[in-house]
Amino acid sequence: MDTVTINQPAAAAIFDLLKQFITEVIGEEFAEEMDIRPSSSFTKDLEMDSIEIVAFSEKVKAHFGAHIDFTGWLSGMDLDQLINLNLNDIIHYIQQCR
Amino acid sequence: MPVIQVNGKKVHIQELNKGAAETVVMIHGMFSNLSVYYFNIAPVLARRFHVVLYDLKSHGMSERAADGYDLDSMTGDLRALMDVLGLDKVHLVGYSFGALIGLKMAMHFPGRIHGLAMIEGPDPADDRTRGFMDAYNRDSLEHYFNTTKVRIGRRQLERSHRMYEFLFSQTSIKKDMLAERDLFADARLTALAHQPLLIYGNRSDCLEAGYFLKDHIPGAVLVEIGGDHDLPVQAPEQVAAVLMRFLVGETMTV
Numbered sequence: 001m002d003t004v005t006i007n008q009p010a011a012a013a014i015f016d017l018l019k020q021f022i023t024e025v026i027g028e029e030f031a032e033e034m035d036i037r038p039s040s041s042f043t044k045d046l047e048m049d050s051i052e053i054v055a056f057s058e059k060v061k062a063h064f065g066a067h068i069d070f071t072g073w074l075s076g077m078d079l080d081q082l083i084n085l086n087l088n089d090i091i092h093y094i095q096q097c098r
Numbered sequence: 099m100p101v102i103q104v105n106g107k108k109v110h111i112q113e114l115n116k117g118a119a120e121t122v123v124m125i126h127g128m129f130s131n132l133s134v135y136y137f138n139i140a141p142v143l144a145r146r147f148h149v150v151l152y153d154l155k156s157h158g159m160s161e162r163a164a165d166g167y168d169l170d171s172m173t174g175d176l177r178a179l180m181d182v183l184g185l186d187k188v189h190l191v192g193y194s195f196g197a198l199i200g201l202k203m204a205m206h207f208p209g210r211i212h213g214l215a216m217i218e219g220p221d222p223a224d225d226r227t228r229g230f231m232d233a234y235n236r237d238s239l240e241h242y243f244n245t246t247k248v249r250i251g252r253r254q255l256e257r258s259h260r261m262y263e264f265l266f267s268q269t270s271i272k273k274d275m276l277a278e279r280d281l282f283a284d285a286r287l288t289a290l291a292h293q294p295l296l297i298y299g300n301r302s303d304c305l306e307a308g309y310f311l312k313d314h315i316p317g318a319v320l321v322e323i324g325g326d327h328d329l330p331v332q333a334p335e336q337v338a339a340v341l342m343r344f345l346v347g348e349t350m351t352v
Contacts, residue, residue, distance in 0.1 A: 030253060047251030050133035051158045055099055075141035079331060
């Protein structure tokens with residue numbers, strides 16, 4: 001198995017960015033009510049539906065551009081994986097691509 | 099969020115692999131949105147094709163509309179969308195009600211499409227969809243979500259409820275659906291120039307419609323996959339693989 005080294009300051013910066021994207025998608029009012037953490041899952045914890053995750057994905061793609069194949073990465077997941085997807089998974093993925 | 103103006107309304111679209119020579123336009127079903135294709139199916143097709151996904155009016159992130167839910171209006175919207183994107187001729191993939199939009203397009207504007215794949219297209223004469231609309235209330239929605247895999251939070255329940263409330267009580271959708279009852283009896287069905295691919299779940303309530311279409315459209319090919327009406331969510335890899343084989347086969351004849 002590959003060893004993934006997580007750069008903590010970089011992870012924190014990516015988390016802040018993802019949190020900002022989520023806030024933009026679901027609206028500040030709802031985001032304030034949510035306790036958005038790296039371990040938060042999109043569907044269960046943040047209550048985001050699939051079209052909101054599409055909007056979120058578009059923001060990730062627009063920001064990181066050609067460095068990552070975000071849609072390609074998501075396309076390899078089944079329904080259970082998508083339901084359980086959390087912010088940490090994305091932070092790790094983005095760090096791996098760098 | 100890419101939003102374009104079509105027939106005076108804002109339409110949310112997503113495009114993948116824009117540079118590809120041929121385009122596949124994918125139409126989602128009623129009460130759904132383009133995310134049904136976005137995560138698993140569209141990326142597979144985009145390895146070869148330019149893929150366009152769009153949210154139907156009042157669905158997903160497209161603008162609301164009070165009327166125009168009949169198939170003529172819906173195909174009109176589709177043609178207008180193709181015009182705005184500069185697409186003269188495309189491969190069409192439709193799911194559920196979106197499959198009926200695709201079918202109507204093939205029957206009335208065959209020159210605008212290379213071919214058609216219908217996933218779980220229902221018989222519009224089947225009263226169950228309208229039964230759902232008539233019986234709809236907030237409790238039934240809550241019950242429905244409690245019986246599905248994804249447990250839904252308050253905010254999502256409210257969002258879904260608002261969409262259903264709007265569609266069922268402030269738009270012409272019920273009347274427009276009723277007007278489409280005779281689609282399968284249209285003589286143009288048996289004279290269809292395209293040989294569509296029909297994908298149905300082997301446990302689907304709509305499978306009978308699949309058999310009917312296979313028997314009445316010359317050259318139609320029916321593929322059954324394990325699942326029910328939610329097939330694109332239940333078996334996205336299989337649906338994508340079957341679509342890809344069909345679309346690549348079509349490109350040989352384009």
